[in-house]
Amino acid sequence: MPPWRRRTGIRCDPDMERAARSGTICDLERGGVLRQRPLQGTRPPRQRRMRESSVTVTRPRLAPLYLAGFTTAFGAHGIAAALGAETEDIGWTLLAFGFTLALYDLAEVLLKPVFGALSDRVGVRPVIVAGLLAFAAFSVVGALVPGTVGLIVARFGQGAAASAFSPASSAAVARLTDGASRGAYFGKYGSWKSLGYALGPLIGALLVVWAGLPALFWALAALGLAAAAWVRFAVPAVPVLPRKRVTLADLGRELTAPGFLVPTLVLAATTGALAVAVGFLPLLARQAGFGTVASMALVTVLAVVSSIVQPLTGAWHDRGQVSVRTGAIGGLALIAVGIGISGAVALASGAMQAGGGMLLIVALVISALLVGAGVGLATPVAFSHLAASTPEERMGRTMGSAELGRELGDAGGPLVAGAVGTASVPGVGLIVVAALTAGAGALALVGMRRRD
DSSP states (O other), X not given: OOGGGSOOXXXXXXXXXXXXXXXXXXXXXXXXXXXXXXXXXXXXXHHHHHHHHHHHHHSOOOHHHHXXXXXXXXXXXXXXXXXXXXXXXXXXXXXXXXXXXXXXXXXXXXXXXXXXXXXXXXXXXXXXXXXXXXXXXXXXHHHHSOHXXXXXXXXXXXXXXXXXXXXXXXXXXXXXXOTTTHHHHHHHHHHHHHHHHHHHHHHHHHHHHHHOHHHHHHHHHHHHHHHHHHHHHHSOOOOOOOOOOOOHHXXXXXXXXXXXHHXXXXXXXXXXXXXXXXXXXXXXXXXXXXXXXXXXXXXXXHHHHHHHHHHHHHHHHHTTSSXXXXXXXXXXXXXHHHHHHHHHHHHTHHHHHHTXXXXXXXXXXHHHHHHHHHHHHHHHHHHXXXXXXXXXXXXXXXXXXXXXXXXXXXXXXXXHHHHHXXXXXXXXXXXXXXXXXXXXXXXXXXXXXXXX
């Protein structure tokens, strides 16, 4: 029996209210002596306070980082959708429109490894805060400077700012968690980014209809400022660790090591297939005669499923129920099947439309569900494996390089699907992307060690 449950013979506190606050009551013992004992089912206040404080200290405060992830996804897709809706009013040619859309991704490709390495030198929190403030500043430029020049500067500046706080946020999630909880937190981080991808076009369209394109830029500026303040005052500082001097040969070995190369390949394949699905699923629905709302709902279904599956998968991975190999290969397999179904729909759209079109929309919904589930299954385990395989002193550089791989997949997937589809038919392009995704899964099966 614990000491605090024993009756020690100490006389009862005459102040009954104070005794009650301390978790004890007075009891009449044999012989008429009042004794003090704990309330049934309670623990001593000191012991209870110690347990509560330990929970508060060990639980990482990562919600501001989730908002940072949401911000970069919302900025990328919200602005892209709004620019597409406003192209005729701006007076752009198709080439100018495509160039402006590509500026965001171009800035990220060029600068993510640079800012990731910088976060290792100065700390992840300063890089996140500075990147969010820069994102807000360039959003103000987009709101105040009219015309093509203002939009180009704002778009490139937002991409450059996102290339700072996006990999630094991933590195912060990795540094502030341990192996027992890292998967769950990466799942939550990816879930909020998926919500940004899903809600960005919708919120962007509503703001543009309400008050024009400047309203969207002002909203992004406010979001960036709020996220920067929250990160600055709520996210604990991550210490800068001593690093050894790195040569080009060392960097080459790091980038070709299986612990980096294989999960980055999984992330690139996942992001590339996701970009293909986000672009081609609404296109196929529109070609089948469905309205804009029904077509865009497919993307929402995909993103919502991904946002639900990611934290679940991360938690299962932490409990040992889903290994890295199972999550990565299973996720890529689901994505490959989903993209393959959309390719089959594109090839057989005429026959499906002859049956009333219901079979076509059902097939597209199944495709969206499979791709969303596959993304949610593969992404958190790949990030968790990458973080576990990386020394903490170079976590920022590694995450920046991995994000570069994701950006290349994001650009390469639609490029392959579009190029092959132009040379043949769109369905063949989607089938090729599905085959490439399955090939990435086969490479992951060979190169990734089992992590139970």
